[in-house]
Amino acid sequence: MTTFAWDRRAFLKGAGAGLLVVLAESAGVAQQESGRGFRGHEMPKDIGSWLHIGSDGRVTAFTGKVEVGQNIRTSLAQQVAEELRVPFDCVEMVMGDTDLVPWDMGTFGSRTTPDMGPRLRTMAAAARQMLLEQAAQAWNVDASSLRAANGKILNGDGSRSISYGELTQGEKLVKVVTAEQSLTPASEWKVAGTSAPKPEGRAFVTGAHKYPSDIVRPGMMFGAIVRPEGFHAKLISVDSKAAESLPGVTVVRDGDFIGVVAPDAFTAHRAAAMVNAAWDVPEQPSNENLFEYLKNNPETSEPRHPDHQSGSMEDGMRNAEIKVEERYTVQYIAHAPLEPRAAVAEWNNGKLTVWTGTQRPFGVREELAQHFSIPESQVRVIQPDMGSGYGGKHSGEAAVEAARLAKAANKPVKLLWTRREEFTWAYLRPAALIEIHAGVRRDGTLVAWEHHNYNAGNATINTPYDVSNQLIQYHPTKTPLRQGSYRALAGTANNFARESHMDALAHAAGMDPLQFRMKNLSNARLKAVLQSAADKFGWDRAKSNATCGYGLACGSDKGGYVATCAEVEIDSDKTIRVRRVVQAWESGAVINPNGLNNQNSGGVVQALGGALFEAILFSQGKILNPQFARYRLPRFSDTPKIEIVLVDRKDLPPAGAGEIGLIGVAPAIANAIFAATGVRVRNMPIAPEEAIPGIPASPFRS
Amino acid sequence: MANYELNINGRKLRVSAAQEETLLSVLRDRLDLTGTKYGCGEGQCGACTVLMEGRAVRACQTTVQSAAQAKITTIEGLEKNGKLSPVQQAFLEEEAFQCGYCTAGMIMSATSLLSERANPSDEQIERAMNGNVCRCGTYPRIVEAVKHAARIGALGGTR
Numbered sequence: 001m002t003t004f005a006w007d008r009r010a011f012l013k014g015a016g017a018g019l020l021v022v023l024a025e026s027a028g029v030a031q032q033e034s035g036r037g038f039r040g041h042e043m044p045k046d047i048g049s050w051l052h053i054g055s056d057g058r059v060t061a062f063t064g065k066v067e068v069g070q071n072i073r074t075s076l077a078q079q080v081a082e083e084l085r086v087p088f089d090c091v092e093m094v095m096g097d098t099d100l101v102p103w104d105m106g107t108f109g110s111r112t113t114p115d116m117g118p119r120l121r122t123m124a125a126a127a128r129q130m131l132l133e134q135a136a137q138a139w140n141v142d143a144s145s146l147r148a149a150n151g152k153i154l155n156g157d158g159s160r161s162i163s164y165g166e167l168t169q170g171e172k173l174v175k176v177v178t179a180e181q182s183l184t185p186a187s188e189w190k191v192a193g194t195s196a197p198k199p200e201g202r203a204f205v206t207g208a209h210k211y212p213s214d215i216v217r218p219g220m221m222f223g224a225i226v227r228p229e230g231f232h233a234k235l236i237s238v239d240s241k242a243a244e245s246l247p248g249v250t251v252v253r254d255g256d257f258i259g260v261v262a263p264d265a266f267t268a269h270r271a272a273a274m275v276n277a278a279w280d281v282p283e284q285p286s287n288e289n290l291f292e293y294l295k296n297n298p299e300t301s302e303p304r305h306p307d308h309q310s311g312s313m314e315d316g317m318r319n320a321e322i323k324v325e326e327r328y329t330v331q332y333i334a335h336a337p338l339e340p341r342a343a344v345a346e347w348n349n350g351k352l353t354v355w356t357g358t359q360r361p362f363g364v365r366e367e368l369a370q371h372f373s374i375p376e377s378q379v380r381v382i383q384p385d386m387g388s389g390y391g392g393k394h395s396g397e398a399a400v401e402a403a404r405l406a407k408a409a410n411k412p413v414k415l416l417w418t419r420r421e422e423f424t425w426a427y428l429r430p431a432a433l434i435e436i437h438a439g440v441r442r443d444g445t446l447v448a449w450e451h452h453n454y455n456a457g458n459a460t461i462n463t464p465y466d467v468s469n470q471l472i473q474y475h476p477t478k479t480p481l482r483q484g485s486y487r488a489l490a491g492t493a494n495n496f497a498r499e500s501h502m503d504a505l506a507h508a509a510g511m512d513p514l515q516f517r518m519k520n521l522s523n524a525r526l527k528a529v530l531q532s533a534a535d536k537f538g539w540d541r542a543k544s545n546a547t548c549g550y551g552l553a554c555g556s557d558k559g560g561y562v563a564t565c566a567e568v569e570i571d572s573d574k575t576i577r578v579r580r581v582v583q584a585w586e587s588g589a590v591i592n593p594n595g596l597n598n599q600n601s602g603g604v605v606q607a608l609g610g611a612l613f614e615a616i617l618f619s620q621g622k623i624l625n626p627q628f629a630r631y632r633l634p635r636f637s638d639t640p641k642i643e644i645v646l647v648d649r650k651d652l653p654p655a656g657a658g659e660i661g662l663i664g665v666a667p668a669i670a671n672a673i674f675a676a677t678g679v680r681v682r683n684m685p686i687a688p689e690e691a692i693p694g695i696p697a698s699p700f701r702s
Numbered sequence: 703m704a705n706y707e708l709n710i711n712g713r714k715l716r717v718s719a720a721q722e723e724t725l726l727s728v729l730r731d732r733l734d735l736t737g738t739k740y741g742c743g744e745g746q747c748g749a750c751t752v753l754m755e756g757r758a759v760r761a762c763q764t765t766v767q768s769a770a771q772a773k774i775t776t777i778e779g780l781e782k783n784g785k786l787s788p789v790q791q792a793f794l795e796e797e798a799f800q801c802g803y804c805t806a807g808m809i810m811s812a813t814s815l816l817s818e819r820a821n822p823s824d825e826q827i828e829r830a831m832n833g834n835v836c837r838c839g840t841y842p843r844i845v846e847a848v849k850h851a852a853r854i855g856a857l858g859g860t861r
Contacts, residue, residue: 069801069838197797204802205790205809207737207777214736222731265731266723338741338749338803338837387803388838389740419742594797598840602800605839628746628835636828639841 010651017170023123024176050102051080051123053131057151057165059084059091061120064104065112066096066359067385068393070658071595072112074198078591079117082192083124083184085148086164089199096383096465106360108485110558110656113591117654118183126177126183134167134246186589186650193650195594200385212357212384213342217412220344222265224272225422226258230281230621231481237278244270251275252408259401261409265416285480286619288693289331291329291433294454299476304343308462308472313437316448316469319440322508328497329695330432330456332616333609336633337620339387340422341398345405346412352379356399357386364396369401372407390606392426425624428616429486430479431457434497434578444509446520451498455479455527457490460557460663463498465520481618487603488659491557491608492666496684499553499667504680513552513671514539523556525586525649530554530563532645533584537565537566547571549580549676553667559655560587561647564604564664567640568672574700576687578608578640578669586647587655593646596657601642603661609634611666612702613685615692632689673700706770710735711779717766725769726750727762729776737777737806741835748834751807751814752776758814760833777806780813789813792851793844800838808834812848821852 024390051061061080067073078090094100106117111598128148134145135153144157154161186193203209216610228235240251248263249271258275262268285293317323343356352372358364361381369376381399399413406413417425432455439448458474506516514534521527534540534552542550547570554563561583567580581604590596613632617624664683674680675684681687683695687702708715710733719728729735729752741749743762750761753775780787785792789812799805808831815822815830822830827848836844 069799069803071800197794200802201794201797201799202786204799204805205786205793206781208807209734209802210736211739211803213740214730216734216736221790263728266727270720336837338747338801338835339739386801388801390837416740419744434775473781473835598797598800598843602839605841606837627744628742629744633747633837634839634841635835636832636841636845641837642842 003168017168017172018052018165018617019127019130019168019173019175020050020052021123021127022174022176023126041480051120051127053127053164053168055168055170057086057090057163059086060094061091062101063116063120064096064101064362065104065116066107066383067359068107068359069388070599071198071592072199073385074196074595075113075591076197078192078194078196078556079121080124082189083121084128086151088191088196090151097380098361098365098382099380103362106363106394106661108359108394110560110659113654113656114559117591121183122181123177125181129174129181130175131164131167135162138162138167184193188422192591193589195592198503205504209390211339211342212344212355212386213416215344215355215384215414217344217346219411220414221263221409222268223262223402223413223415224262224265224268224275225401225421226260226275227425227446228256228271228281229279231284233281233622235277238275239257242276243274246271246274250409252405254404257404259405260403261411261413266413280515281621286693287331287617290431290480290694293480294431294433296480298563299478304473304475306471306473307458308470309359311469313448313450313469313471316467317439319441319447321442322440322505323438324501324504324508326435326501326504326682328434328436328500328682330434330493330496331692332428332431332483332618333614334423334428334616334631335390335392335426335486335554336631337390337392337421340395340417340419341426342414342416343398343402344412344414345399345402347403347406347410348613349380351408352384354380354399354403354405355382355384356396356402357389357393358383358396359389359391359393363394364399367396367400368403372403390487391489391644394485395427395620397425419628420626423631424623427482427484428481429489429610430456432490432493434493436497436501438501438505440505440509442509444511444516444519446505451494453494455495459490460494460555463491464519464523464526465502466522466557467520481616487606488557488662491555491659491663492607493684495553495555495557495663496666496670499555500670500680500682503553503667503671503674507674517554525561526554526556526563529561529584529586529647532595532647533563533565533582536584536643536645537582539565542567544672545676546676549672549674551671551673551675553664553671555663557660557663560585560657560660562660562664562674564668566665566668566672568669568676570673570676572700573701576612576673578612578638578686578701580641580643581665581668582643582645583664584645584647585657586649587657587660588652589650589654590646591650591654593648597644598645599657600644600646600661604642604665605634605639607662607665608638611669611684612638612687613689615685615688617690617692621684690700706766708766708770708774709772711776719766721767723766724762725752725764725766725774729761730764735776735778739803739806741804741807746833746835747804748807748811749804751810751811751834753814756814756817758811775810777809780809787813788854789816789848789851792847792854796843796847796850798840798843798847800840801822804834804836808836808844812851815848816852816855820855822828822848
């Protein structure tokens with residue numbers, strides 16, 4: 001039995017009759033990419049997840065993962081339904097409520113599908129086996145003569161059946177399973193592997209779904225925060241008399257924290273604007289010196305081992321007839337989830353409940369417990385399916401702020417960050433400086449590869465190509481702006497540099513970029529997507545000219561494989577337009593083709609923004625473009641024709657697919673531009689809206 | 703603060719609000735009509751789109767005062783007697799959303815477009831919808847959903 005404290009869970013006491021199945025595990029935790037500063041957690045060894053089968057036959061599965069638009073509420077339910085042999089609509093997922101679900105590190109790093117999927121399947125398969133055995137006992141027959149289908153156990157000829165609900169006999173049963181279960185192979189899936197629609201779809205089109213920012217509590221007040229004038233600012237003086245004269249307004253001061261509580265949101269923001277605060281903002285870096293800063297400010301003085309080292313770069317370069325050495329830059333960009341950070345906080349007899357949008361409900365619970373010096377058992381974080389995150393909502397700033405205001409006001413308080421606050425006081429995708437030095441024989445054989453990444457991270461830093469002499473190293477650095485996780489963050493940067501460089505080498509060797517890659521690649525899965533994309537795109541017939549370029553790129557991240565072909569039009573004033581993208585993709589067995597397609601196609605559009613025009617401009621501790629009018633996002637008019645080729649490998653376990661779809665887009669576009677113009681842009685974004693200090697001006701616009 | 707009578711989704715609603723307060727703030731924070739979303743507060747993202755006399759407007763750029771004389775329709779007002787509007791039905795069938803936060807605004811913009819043009823071309827859809835942002839990047843499906851809605855409308859779906 002486990003050490004889990006059942007009595008704390010109000011739900012379980014009130015769960016009613018039925019069968020509760022608990023998965024106890026001994027498996028370790030997969031390494032997750034969460035940006036620096038969020039490490040140090042391990043999955044508890046005892047409890048991984050649980051599911052409940054009610055006497056009405058309804059199945060409820062509980063997980064700490066959260067739904068942010070990536071469709072796991074659907075795909076996880078499909079997997080439970082599959083293994084339990086119940087209809088899809090009998091399964092409900094309870095997610096992201098720290099009082100109801102098992103502890104979970106968070107939803108990021110494309111880990112839900114490879115980690116949580118098998119857990120839920122294992123538990124569902126164990127539950128089915130238990131139900132089979134229970135029926136066998138009741139009927140006094142051998143369990144192997146029975147089968148499970150459609151929420152029932154049936155005998156061989158189907159003449160006798162009993163529903164799962166009836167089998168629980170109105171009792172409360174708790175079963176702990178640990179055994180390895182044999183799972184239904186993907187080739188036999190009937191519910192998983194199909195395009196089941198989102199169960200909450202109707203609530204999205206009627207406006208009924210309650211996002212974190214939509215939560216309303218009885219007697220609720222509204223909050224607003226008085227923000228410093230820049231990062232690392234110190235408060236010098238504050239005068240809040242005018243604000244406090246507004247009816248119903250309370251100004252809350254606690255050190256450098258200044259917040260306002262008011263009966264309505266309009267008054268809260270008006271009052272916050274009336275607080276007269278003076279700040280001292282220290283000297284800080286700007287775009288102008290960003291990449292020198294990254295190069296010269298290592299995070300620690302400790303030497304760091306290379307991520308990969310083989311052969312000798314010296315030998316490799318000596319044997320190379322063609323040598324290319326370049327540096328690539330990637331700017332900070334914002335996640336810009338359409339729903340900014342939001343929280344509603346409520347205190348009841350010392351217990352704090354916060355509804356908030358976060359990818360880490362348990363992480364936010366910990367932040368809140370630490371801030372208020374109360375036990376985690378006194379904090380409940382509820383995460384309603386939110387207006388997405390893309391890696392940008394790991395932290396609980398709005399939750400802490402709302403809870404501080406609610407405590408001071410002694411009433412529930414809602415806080416919805418403005419867009420400007422979301423741009424300025426959240427965190428960003430890390431900027432990157434990448435240096436690559438590579439050598440190729442005259443026949444196109446890659447013989448030396450050196451890759452240094454400053455700041456972005458080491459995801460996908462290793463080359464998938466066959467090179468006998470390699471030196472690959474990630475260099476963590478100090479960072480001028482607050483940064484953190486992002487959808488495909490380091491994968492995007494590393495792949496942009498590597499695949500641009502591969503393209504440059506192919507051209508230098510006088511080879512077709514596809515042939516050059518194939519020649520130096522033995523990974524069969526990557527070759528398969530590369531060939532699939534090229535075939536669908538018509539690569540053989542795609543001959544670039546001055547106004548139309550064709551480029552390709554490929555890559556592997558988090559167990560998935562992707563290849564991207566892009567067609568880019570360039571007009572006489574150097575305006576570029578991405579006309580067509582073909583993306584082939586393989587991430588093992590496909591659980592929901594329609595959902596996966598949506599993620600993949602959306603990934604292409606999101607990546608297009610970072611590839612072409614998204615960039616954070618900053619100076620002296622201020623973000624200079626913290627609004628959509630100055631931070632361009634991909635729109636309908638930017639969207640190319642997108643064709644997705646899904647390679648379904650039913651023989652391979654499913655990999656997470658939220659991130660891989662992004663990493664081929666920027667290099668494919670840059671390579672297409674080069675093919676048309678002979679100009680290689682090595683900076684992301686490729687065609688920014690306004691000149692970015694510190695890098696050469698791009699000749700292109702978008 | 704002043705008192706206003708608003709005509710929202712066919713109902714007369716009285717509300718007390720500041721003169722310069724936005725329709726978005728009144729809908730969400732005073733009337734609990736939270737289907738209309740805040741995205742940017744500067745009319746750049748379209749998440750707050752509602753219909754004013756049948757035409758798409760940004761609720762974050764519309765004062766409550768200027769809205770007081772008009773017929774306002776929000777996402778909550780499209781469903782009639784449990785039946786989704788053609789645009790809602792099409793968005794659902796095409797699964798033209800991921801996180802769904804932009805969906806209300808998209809549906810309102812598309813509803814406005816289809817009331818002016820029963821059968822818009824891809825270019826007309828792009829032009830009419832370009833002020834609405836979907837950060838999840840679901841644009842190709844949204845275009846399909848608008849065309850799908852046009853077909854439902856042509857078959858006599860209710861509006």
